[in-house]
Amino acid sequence: MGVDKGTAKDQAARAGAELVEDGMIVGLGSGSTSALMVDCLGDRVRSLGLKITAVATSEATARQARELGIPLVELDQVQNLDISLDGADEIDGRFAMIKGLGGALLREKIVAAASRLRVTLITAAKQVEKLGAACPLPVEVSRFGLAHTERRLQGLGAVTKIRRSAEALVITDGGNCIIDCKFAEIADPAGLDQTIQGLPGVLETGLFVGLCDVLIIGEADGVRQIEADRAGRRSTD
Ligand code: 5RP
Numbered sequence: 001m002g003v004d005k006g007t008a009k010d011q012a013a014r015a016g017a018e019l020v021e022d023g024m025i026v027g028l029g030s031g032s033t034s035a036l037m038v039d040c041l042g043d044r045v046r047s048l049g050l051k052i053t054a055v056a057t058s059e060a061t062a063r064q065a066r067e068l069g070i071p072l073v074e075l076d077q078v079q080n081l082d083i084s085l086d087g088a089d090e091i092d093g094r095f096a097m098i099k100g101l102g103g104a105l106l107r108e109k110i111v112a113a114a115s116r117l118r119v120t121l122i123t124a125a126k127q128v129e130k131l132g133a134a135c136p137l138p139v140e141v142s143r144f145g146l147a148h149t150e151r152r153l154q155g156l157g158a159v160t161k162i163r164r165s166a167e168a169l170v171i172t173d174g175g176n177c178i179i180d181c182k183f184a185e186i187a188d189p190a191g192l193d194q195t196i197q198g199l200p201g202v203l204e205t206g207l208f209v210g211l212c213d214v215l216i217i218g219e220a221d222g223v224r225q226i227e228a229d230r231a232g233r234r235s236t237d
Helices: 008-018 032-048 059-067 105-113 146-155 189-197
Strands: 025-028 053-056 081-086 115-123 137-141 159-162 177-182 202-205 214-219 222-227
Touching: 008 032, 008 115, 008 214, 008 222, 025 032, 032 059, 032 081, 032 115, 053 059, 081 105, 105 115, 105 137, 105 202, 137 146, 146 159, 146 177, 189 202
Parallel strands: 025 053, 025 081, 081 115, 115 214
Antiparallel strands: 137 177, 137 202, 159 177, 214 222
């Protein structure tokens, strides 16, 4: 990478990578912040001989890890992960997040759920009062019945957009589609997550509730680290 070196994003990525210890099984997130964090981990593996095993949340992250010499395993080869490190698109005061603008939400949520410690790496711009005010909620759906699932999401009040790149459908690593859903406001992230998950054709939502234990906020000259209590509230700030 290199482009973002020395920025607030890079500070968060470095601080996250420093939490990884010898012998750990590590979940590697996806997106630009995670890519910087994987770069840092690669440095530690190469120059310090750090011994880790990693599970990647996307094919792009897997490729990067392989190029850096970070040993990878499939998620099903391990029982639990010691730590996972990932970015977010938005995070509120109770540590509920929107993820998935990068399209890796399904694997990211499975990996986060299998991890003992979930670390979120952001810059201050990702912190919001209410989720969804600016960012659409990505929902991963089956390709089969795409238009039907889109209508059901519209029925919940979402303004929807099927994700496309140059007119072609964006297809996730799991072979599915993504519908970006703009809600007027997301007052109850856990409730909305459950409601959307109940729709036929929906595989996963980008609402991550109770899946952040430690938040690292990168700043120009360092980081702020905040821990969530079990209820998802901030315990220190
Ligand atoms: C990918 C994600 C990313 O973590 C999220 O989009 C943040 O990306 P970035 O670090 O590039 O801002 O959820 O599915």
